[in-house]
Amino acid sequence: MFTNNYAVSRQVTYRGMIWLLAAQLVVMLPFAFNLPIWLLPVMLAATYWRIRVIKGHSAQPKLATQLLIIAMGVIGILVSGMSLLSLDSMVSFLLLGFAFKSLEVIRQRDALVVIFIGYFLVAISFLFSQSILAGAYGVMSLIVLTSALIANQQSPAQQLSQHANRTNLRLATLMLLQCLPLMALVFVFMPRFSPLWVIPSFENQARSGISDRMAPGDIANLSKSDELAFRVSFSGRKPTADEMYWRGLVLNHFDGVNWQQLVQDYEPIDVKNELLFQQPWNLANVAKRGEPIHYEAIYEKTGRPWLFTLTPTTQVSHGVVPLGDYRVMSHSPLQSPFLLQASSYPESQRDLTLTQYTRSMSLQLPLSGNPQARQRAIQWRRDAGSDTAYVQKILDRFNQQSYFYTLSPPLLGDKDNIDAFLFESQRGFCSHYAGSFVFLMRAAGIPARIVVGYLGGKWNDSGEYLSVHQYDAHAWTEVWIAGTGWMRVDPTASVAPSRIEGGLEAALEHEGSFPQAGFFSTKNYPWLEAMRQQLDAVQYGWQRWILGYDGNSQANLLKHLLDKLSSIPLFALVGTLFLGIFLLWFITLGFVYKRNHEAYEHRLYRQFCKRLAKLGVTRNLQHTPTEFAIIASEQLPSLANTIQAFSLCYQTLCYEPHAHLKRDSQISMMKRLLKQIN
Numbered sequence: 001m002f003t004n005n006y007a008v009s010r011q012v013t014y015r016g017m018i019w020l021l022a023a024q025l026v027v028m029l030p031f032a033f034n035l036p037i038w039l040l041p042v043m044l045a046a047t048y049w050r051i052r053v054i055k056g057h058s059a060q061p062k063l064a065t066q067l068l069i070i071a072m073g074v075i076g077i078l079v080s081g082m083s084l085l086s087l088d089s090m091v092s093f094l095l096l097g098f099a100f101k102s103l104e105v106i107r108q109r110d111a112l113v114v115i116f117i118g119y120f121l122v123a124i125s126f127l128f129s130q131s132i133l134a135g136a137y138g139v140m141s142l143i144v145l146t147s148a149l150i151a152n153q154q155s156p157a158q159q160l161s162q163h164a165n166r167t168n169l170r171l172a173t174l175m176l177l178q179c180l181p182l183m184a185l186v187f188v189f190m191p192r193f194s195p196l197w198v199i200p201s202f203e204n205q206a207r208s209g210i211s212d213r214m215a216p217g218d219i220a221n222l223s224k225s226d227e228l229a230f231r232v233s234f235s236g237r238k239p240t241a242d243e244m245y246w247r248g249l250v251l252n253h254f255d256g257v258n259w260q261q262l263v264q265d266y267e268p269i270d271v272k273n274e275l276l277f278q279q280p281w282n283l284a285n286v287a288k289r290g291e292p293i294h295y296e297a298i299y300e301k302t303g304r305p306w307l308f309t310l311t312p313t314t315q316v317s318h319g320v321v322p323l324g325d326y327r328v329m330s331h332s333p334l335q336s337p338f339l340l341q342a343s344s345y346p347e348s349q350r351d352l353t354l355t356q357y358t359r360s361m362s363l364q365l366p367l368s369g370n371p372q373a374r375q376r377a378i379q380w381r382r383d384a385g386s387d388t389a390y391v392q393k394i395l396d397r398f399n400q401q402s403y404f405y406t407l408s409p410p411l412l413g414d415k416d417n418i419d420a421f422l423f424e425s426q427r428g429f430c431s432h433y434a435g436s437f438v439f440l441m442r443a444a445g446i447p448a449r450i451v452v453g454y455l456g457g458k459w460n461d462s463g464e465y466l467s468v469h470q471y472d473a474h475a476w477t478e479v480w481i482a483g484t485g486w487m488r489v490d491p492t493a494s495v496a497p498s499r500i501e502g503g504l505e506a507a508l509e510h511e512g513s514f515p516q517a518g519f520f521s522t523k524n525y526p527w528l529e530a531m532r533q534q535l536d537a538v539q540y541g542w543q544r545w546i547l548g549y550d551g552n553s554q555a556n557l558l559k560h561l562l563d564k565l566s567s568i569p570l571f572a573l574v575g576t577l578f579l580g581i582f583l584l585w586f587i588t589l590g591f592v593y594k595r596n597h598e599a600y601e602h603r604l605y606r607q608f609c610k611r612l613a614k615l616g617v618t619r620n621l622q623h624t625p626t627e628f629a630i631i632a633s634e635q636l637p638s639l640a641n642t643i644q645a646f647s648l649c650y651q652t653l654c655y656e657p658h659a660h661l662k663r664d665s666q667i668s669m670m671k672r673l674l675k676q677i678n
Contacts, residue, residue: 010107010108011106011107011108012105012106012107012108012110012111012152015151016108016111016148016151016152016154017050017051017054017105017111018051019147019148019152019168020105020111020114020115020148020151020152021047021050021051021102022144022148023114023115023118023141023144023145023147023148024043024047024098024099024102024114024118025043025047026140026144026145027098027118027121027122027125027141027144027145028040028043028095028121030125030128030129030134030137031091031095031121031125031128033128033129034088034128034129035088035091035092035095036076036077036080036082036092038076038080039092039095039099042073042076042096042099043095043098043099046099046100046102046103047102049061050102050103050105053103060104061103061104066100066103066104069100070096070100073096073100074093077089077092077093077096080092087127091124091127094120094121094124095121097117098114098117098118098121101113101117102114108152108153111152112149112152115148115152118141118145118148119142119145122138122141122142122145125138126138127335130336130337131539131542132538132539132542135546139176142172143169143172143173143176144172146175146176147165147168147169147171147172149172150171150172181581182581185577185578185581188557189558210248210249210304210306210452210453210473211304212251212260212261212262212304212306213251213258213259213260213261214251214259214260214431214450214452214475215257215258215259215431225469225470225471226469226470226471227469228300228470229299229300229454229469229470229472229473230298230299230300230308230468231297231298231466231467231540231543232295232296232297232298232465232466232468233295233296233464233465233466233544234293234294234295234296234465234466235295235296236292236293236294237291237293239293239310239346241456243293243310243346244310244455244456244457244466245310245311245453245455245474245476245490246308246309246310246453246454246455246457246468247308247310247311247313247326247327247451247453248306248307248308248327248451248453248454249261249306249327249451249453250325250327250449250450250451250452250478251449251450251451251452252361252362252364252449252450253361253364254364254365254366254435254439255366256366256370256415256417257414257417259435259438259450279323279325280324281323281324282324283314285324285350285351285352285353286312286314286345286348286349286350287348287349287350287352288314288345288348289345289347289348289349290345290346290348291347292314292344292345293310293343293344293345293346294341294342294343295341295342295343295344296339296340296341296342297339297342298337298338298339298340298540298543298544299334299337299338299340300334300337301335301336301337302334303333304333304334305330305331305332305334306327306330307320307327307328307329307330307338307340308453308454308468309327309328309340309342309344310342310344310346311326311327311344311346311350311451311488312326312344312345312346312348312350313327313328313342313343313344314343314344314345314348315342315343316328316340316343317340317341317342319331320340324358325358325449326486337543339544349484349485350485350486351480351485352483352485354447354480358447359447361449362442362447362448362480363442363445363447364442365439365442369415369416369418370417370418370419370439371416371419372416372419372422372423373418373419373436374443376422376440377439377440377443377444378443378444380393380440380444381444381445381446387446387479387481387482390441390444390446391441391446391479391481391489394440394491395489395491396494398433398437398491398494398495399494399495401426402426403426403427403428403433403495404426404427404428404495405428405492405496406427406428406429407429409427409432410425410427412425418436418439421436422436422440430474430475430492431475433491433492433495434450434475434477434491434492435450435475437491438450438477441477441479446479446480446481447480448477448478448479448480449477449478450475450476450477451475451476451477451478451488452473452475453473453474454468454472454473454474455472455476456468456472457469457472460533460536460540461533462533462534462536462537465537465540467536474492476488476489476490476491476492477490477491601650601653601654601666601667601670604650604670604671604674605625605650607674608646608670608674608677609628611677612632612636612643612677615636615677616635617631617632617635617636625647625650625651625654626647626651628647629643629646629647639676642673642676642677643677645673646670646673646674646677649666649669649673650670652666653666653667
């Protein structure tokens with residue numbers, strides 16, 4: 001939309017300011033879910049003040065007042081706990097300026113600045129959420145912003161129309177619809193280049209999901225969340241329930257309370273480099289057996305680099321790092337949905353020969369602590385006679401004695417918590433059983449380690465994929481047996497077998513602590529579950545085909561198209577598509593122009609003349625509206641008053657200098673009078 005010096009220097013009208021403030025509210029609302037909630041009341045207060053200024057109830061804030069408001073906003077951001085070098089703080093400062101700018105909007109050039117910042121903020125909002133709802137809301141925000149832009153380019157006379165608001169929205173929507181064909185063409189065919197710059201990953205950036213360390217109650221707390229972790233679709237055979245162990249991290253080091261993957265604390269990028277050095281990927285250590293499972297996973301944003309795959313993963317798509325302990329990492333923390341294609345052989349043997357480094361890591365224990373467990377482990381291993389028999393002996397103990405599976409275990413303290421769990425409380429979650437089991441294995445001289453990830457998932461019949469949520473988080477173990485290699489052992493299965501077959505909901509049915517249990521459980525309302533699955537399938541399609549449309553997807557699509565249209569040159573195909581879009585534009589704009597070219601009052605007058613012609617009174621071209629009204633009134637005396645009133649309204653709109661001030665009422669009058677002429 002073009003502007004001129006007169007337009008940008010003209011003062012903002014009341015209606016234009018209302019549109020501007022409405023656009024600000026619409027743009028800022030999504031940020032309330034990710035940034036300090038007090039930013040929204042600040043914006044509402046600024047809006048209220050601006051409206052009072054326009055109505056003359058308050059004075060325009062002076063420079064000192066503006067500086068004081070800005071200082072208070074900056075202090076508010078600083079005390080909100082955000083680092084100055086973080087995405088949240090940068091966006092908060094921009095939002096603060098966006099809200100306060102309305103206080104000094106006087107001329108239309110100021111309004112244009114606010115609107116253009118609004119367009120930029122709509123794009124920034126997708127850094128926080130890229131869901132289909134966020135996309136739909138972003139489109140609505142663009143329409144409202146464009147309507148505000150149109151309203152602030154109109155003359156005061158145009159803004160006085162009763163239907164001006166609807167006209168602005170209709171025009172803004174039409175402009176967006178006209179852009180859609182070109183947007184789709186650019187989205188599909190524009191080459192996917194690497195970004196020229198990326199947003200840095202700061203320490204305080206929000207993280208969710210599984211962390212790189214585990215205390216006894218950590219996974220129990222995570223399992224109380226129904227947040228989505230990732231979705232998986234399969235090509236070929238689907239995994240069975242006892243194969244759906246989604247491996248994420250391997251925890252080797254135990255300090256007496258916490259399990260973690262490395263001895264030192266590293267930043268995520270250093271974790272990747274350290275693990276690459278200590279545990280290099282070597283596919284030769286895998287003896288493939290059984291039928292492979294091919295799948296495609298879309299991971300949600302977590303702020304962490306962990307990816308979750310079936311074990312062992314033998315083939316993965318580019319852009320990830322496979323590690324020697326059979327897990328997969330992203331090159332950087334996930335700040336947006338991430339697509340991974342992989343293949344796994346769950347029945348394979350792994351690491352028949354154990355390296356000295358891996359053996360030492362898998363036998364590490366603190367020099368002291370948990371004396372009872374250490375002593376019993378040595379005794380039980382001696383009684384068992386073999387490593388395999390010892391493993392089964394511990395599992396039988398969990399199964400046959402009074403151990404319970406619960407999300408609310410008692411506190412164990414910070415000292416000798418393995419002893420406290422094994423011989424006193426005997427109540428715990430998967431992390432309690434996995435941690436104590438690995439401790440008993442290592443105390444007996446058997447290499448063992450904890451694996452953290454997810455178990456199972458929920459099938460979506462509408463989309464034919466598996467949804468894995470945070471409440472599916474799980475910890476299990478791996479034990480190294482000579483001649484067998486690494487063997488997965490899940491101690492939780494000995495205590496709560498239903499956790500493996502039926503998921504967490506089945507395992508916790510006795511205590512009713514599952515996150516979705518209660519009055520609104522999908523068990524109570526099957527139709528609610530069906531609707532939820534349909535909505536989830538739509539979201540999955542959005543992530544798979546829109547957010548997941550990367551360079552590889554584009555290359556595959558172009559290859560498919562070129563194979564189908566091999567006889568047509570590529571430039572001719574693309575040129576035809578662009579030409580078709582431009583023709584569509586011209587046709588659409590032509591219809592719009594043709595439809596809107598004639599003023600509405602003229603169309604009503606033509607209908608008026610047609611109805612009188614059916615009654616036997618025909619208007620000649622030389623007759624003015626007044627002359628024709630007189631002739632028609634003489635020939636149709638029963639309709640004389642209606643004819644005169646209609647003609648008067650028409651002439652008022654055509655010839656009076658300030659007719660636009662009462663245009664809507666005159667149009668409504670003409671419509672009512674026209675219905676009386678039959």
